[in-house]
Amino acid sequence: MPSMSAEELFLPSTPGKFKDKSHSMQRQFHRCFASTSTMFLWALFLVALTAAYLSFVDSGSKYFNTAWGGIHWEKQVRASAQIHRTNGFSVLVTGAAGFVGSHVSLALRKRGDGVVGLDNFNNYYDPALKNARKELLNAHGVFIVEGDVNDAKMLARLFEIARFTHVMHLAAQAGVRYAMENPHSYIHSNIAGLVTLLEACKIAEPQPSIVWASSSSVYGLNEKAPFSESDRTDRPASLYAATKKAGEEITHTYNHIYGLSITGLRFFTVYGPWGRPDMAYFSFTRNILQGKAITVYRGKNHADLARDFTYIDDIVKGCVGSLDTAKKSTGSGGKKRGPAQFRIFNLGNTSPVTVPMMVGILEKHLKVKAKKNLVDMPGNGDVPFTHANISYARKEFGYNPTTDLQTGLKKFVKWYLSYYGYNHGNSVK
Numbered sequence: 001m002p003s004m005s006a007e008e009l010f011l012p013s014t015p016g017k018f019k020d021k022s023h024s025m026q027r028q029f030h031r032c033f034a035s036t037s038t039m040f041l042w043a044l045f046l047v048a049l050t051a052a053y054l055s056f057v058d059s060g061s062k063y064f065n066t067a068w069g070g071i072h073w074e075k076q077v078r079a080s081a082q083i084h085r086t087n088g089f090s091v092l093v094t095g096a097a098g099f100v101g102s103h104v105s106l107a108l109r110k111r112g113d114g115v116v117g118l119d120n121f122n123n124y125y126d127p128a129l130k131n132a133r134k135e136l137l138n139a140h141g142v143f144i145v146e147g148d149v150n151d152a153k154m155l156a157r158l159f160e161i162a163r164f165t166h167v168m169h170l171a172a173q174a175g176v177r178y179a180m181e182n183p184h185s186y187i188h189s190n191i192a193g194l195v196t197l198l199e200a201c202k203i204a205e206p207q208p209s210i211v212w213a214s215s216s217s218v219y220g221l222n223e224k225a226p227f228s229e230s231d232r233t234d235r236p237a238s239l240y241a242a243t244k245k246a247g248e249e250i251t252h253t254y255n256h257i258y259g260l261s262i263t264g265l266r267f268f269t270v271y272g273p274w275g276r277p278d279m280a281y282f283s284f285t286r287n288i289l290q291g292k293a294i295t296v297y298r299g300k301n302h303a304d305l306a307r308d309f310t311y312i313d314d315i316v317k318g319c320v321g322s323l324d325t326a327k328k329s330t331g332s333g334g335k336k337r338g339p340a341q342f343r344i345f346n347l348g349n350t351s352p353v354t355v356p357m358m359v360g361i362l363e364k365h366l367k368v369k370a371k372k373n374l375v376d377m378p379g380n381g382d383v384p385f386t387h388a389n390i391s392y393a394r395k396e397f398g399y400n401p402t403t404d405l406q407t408g409l410k411k412f413v414k415w416y417l418s419y420y421g422y423n424h425g426n427s428v429k
């Protein structure tokens, strides 16, 4: 490839009209820079232009991201954060357009708490579903800020506008197997994003109490069943699990150094209406209805895999119970003023069901037989089974899951059919 001259380098690479004018442009270029004094003036002008641009960028992403900032936006945040019950909370829910986030936001709003949502609406799965959840929340008076937990300026502004008593941090890069495809998205959301949020909470006045989503996947290669919070969690089987485990350690340091009250929740394979299309029960439903084959993984020696599938309403109760029993953070002015609460709870269902059994329940509710491909579990971060011991959450706030998989999947299928219909085509990712 022939090398470009210095003058050509100044030209944009876009084709079309611009290149047609290149000769006259070059002549002008020579004329403009003919004398050193003009050149000096041009240089000054360019420096001023660059400085103006940088200060413009620095003055807040609101100028670039129309999704946040401005008087109207602040008004919406204030209204949404408004508490409507005695001794109610004002809660920032991150990941509010997500599966668990939308359910928790709605539950809090319905009992009179102030709720401000935050979500980056990324396209890990169909954003139309996230938008539909957002519409639902909007209809109940919950405003969702479109933004990323990595945006420190936006977070600082949010904490200035609304004095959140609690943060329910559910924004995350979810999915166990996708971590092999896009590892950095896990670091971005589950580690960098978490730290950015904790930094904002640390300096907020008052410091909020934080409840956040860890995962049952932290138990990794643990074989002792059921899984108790005190079991080993130092052998994660996926990068996803490793980032959640890292989150548990990171939150501990913020609790220890800054006095933030922190509760981590280890969710066990949460399912239900408005769920995540990337999860097995959801994608199986779609494929079964479309007459496509589903892939069912099997463990060592062809053993069935099993999950402690937990229904969304039970998880919501666990989230709300955690918020209700969270003690206040003790820090102020970014400094710890006394020891603060630090808890980690399992939120599971305590009765694992095998994946083939889950498929059988779906077949029954959908009234369609699945075409199954049985495949040995690939080394992709999966674990053979999960099973929660929930006695700690039961003792602390009476956590008591009441929905079995039969009942829960029936509700899911009902929702799925009402939302997508029998013949929903390929609109779901």
Ligand SMILES: O=C(O)[C@H]1O[C@H](OP(=O)(O)OP(=O)(O)OC[C@H]2O[C@@H](n3ccc(=O)[nH]c3=O)[C@H](O)[C@@H]2O)[C@H](O)[C@@H](O)[C@@H]1O
Pocket (backbone or CB within 6 Å): 174, 175, 176, 214, 215, 216, 217, 218, 267, 268, 269, 270, 278, 279, 280, 281, 295, 296, 297, 298, 305, 306, 307, 355, 382
């Ligand atoms: O409990 C948790 O901590 C985790 O639960 C789920 O992860 P997972 O249990 O792997 O849920 P699914 O992806 O829905 O898989 C459920 C079961 O179906 C199996 N599966 C999945 C996909 C598939 O095509 N075939 C198949 O047999 C998996 O091996 C697994 O045993 C969520 O996706 C995670 O975000 C969450 O943190």
